[in-house]
Amino acid sequence: MKLIYLDHSATTPVHPEVLEAMKPYFSDRFGNASSLHQAGRIARDAVESARQKIADYLKCEPKEVIFTSGGTESDNLALFGTARANRSKGTHIITSKIEHHAVLNTCNQLEKDGFEITYLPVDKDGIVIIDEFKKAIKPQTILISIMHANNETGVVQPIEQIGKIAREHKIIFHTDAVQTMGKLKIELDKLPVDLLSFSGHKIYGPKGIGGLFIRKGTKIIPTQFGGHHEFKRRAGTENVPGIVGLAKAMEITHTNLESENKRLSALRDRLETGLIQKIEDIQVNGSRFKRLPNLLNISFNYVEGEGIILNLDSYGICVSSGSACTSESLEPSHVLSAMGLTPEIAHCSVRFSLGKDNTESDIDFTMECMVKVIKKLREMSPLYRKKS
């Protein structure tokens, strides 16, 4: 059975060219980038040329790019690091109700450490309400963390506007760009953000590698201590193969960005239109206009998202409900709940996230299977039977 993978927001396959670029750093070029001898120098050159390449794509200085173990660590470093470093100025932080748990659970921890957190609401389209944001700013606000695009709905947040307001108030602004890297143009010479998190495995790079952009002059202290790695901001021997792979993945996604976005949004729209035409009682969640090109979140009323996932899996189709990290939880998605969806409708949601290997025939097969799966599950649903 052919695998039809439609869960690229959870993770992506490593691109064959990324794997090839990494291979030598697992074998002949195995050195520690901190060693002075030639093996070390080869590894150091690889790390620094990857940093330069990434800085060029992001239009920032190489010294502003710190390698981490992924998006979660980048978010932790951004939030803990700036909150602790700026505590003498104030203890108030603003974030939103729809952030990834890498931000939300870090904020919960900061609350235990005495920080006050404002969790901004979103509107029914899943977009942070700017007026509420402006009202939340206080003289003691030291940090704002709003994601670039949401991982469940794909809805893109107005980060240019938020960053501009943050600058006017001289407040540090962090954005989690894990879902937008390689999909939206990120030009840090223009974008008013001070910290930006990204991750390798969402862009056809390996797992366990990511980065944090830290704008020059941003006051931050490390969260991990040891040697003097990464400009004394993140201790630990560098993951050289991972760093090489991350840079290659950035190269590939940046080179293909426009053509791939065009192709993916056409496929996504084909899926969306087809499902709306073929299946009744469904609703698309999140703005259909300010959305990542590859993502579609739909609630299929009267059936559980988990039931849909398992049934699609039997046809070789991989999708998810909620985010992968919360899919073991029985709670309705915090993102869809924040958008005003009832727990019943939130539980009926499925996320389709498309990627480089998906074709029109994958989409058409998925549509065909969805019609069968929803029909079968609704026939078993007492709520649906009561309605009809």
Ligand code: PLP
């Ligand atoms: N932030 C967002 C928006 C994400 O979607 C994810 C992963 O799903 C993360 C952070 C965590 O990234 P990582 O898996 O690299 O730790």
